[in-house]
Amino acid sequence: MAKQHLLLAVVLVASILHHAATSEAIRPANSTDAATTVYDVLEQNNLPRGLLPLGVKSYVLHPGGGLEVTLPSECNFAVAVAGKQFTFRYGTSVSGVIKSGSISRVNGVRVQVEFAWLGFNQVTRAGNQLTIELEKSTQSFPVSAFAQSPRCS
Template structure:
């Protein structure tokens, strides 16, 4: 009888652990941004997967396509693979994101969060600051944050 009870208990424990593991889902690239104190809007909609090395912070996000859109007076372009090194409040060695300034495309190489501001650095020589609240939602490829306005006017 005792042997039967032990076997039954082992089966219950196994089923419970298996269900718990199955229920846990992999975090999204947007979840990872939030874990490092960044808003989800740093990545446009369409991130399909990511890789993160927690030992050195190497982070790669995969988009379902290349992507461009306007934010304020800036045109941004994202390649389908974005790479960088992520740590709390800092995305360094960024590769795959560019901004058009005048007629020239410049690589955004670093994003730093300082309180409620995000500082975007291009080529390490110039930067622009924007409020974090501008990035609480992810922009959509093609229309950025103004997709609903374009749908309302029939574009």
């Protein structure tokens, strides 16, 4: 479940960056324009909102798809898939480049795989599967695992 939340965060960052391609925007997380939340940016780019945890303070979407997300504090959560548990750790600043169906050049998110903390480079959606490219491996998750944004612990 944590891995799913990490993927959601990456996707969210990528979506915000894509939205910025048409205009640079800085939006508080509690913006009254429902179509301009970072979670909306993720969904507009065919990515699940659960890639980012609840509580995003603000985001910036740059021209070209660059996305920067600010969280109030470091965020940790776990995701269980196929009998394995993955712990995701988001820093207070998360960024990437969002395009339809993917977030690349992800920074600020790490995943614990067994005993190692690995950064991940990209999240890609193909049908009902999300694939996360880690530093040394690739992990697939059902999109449904990221349907809801996680709460941080």
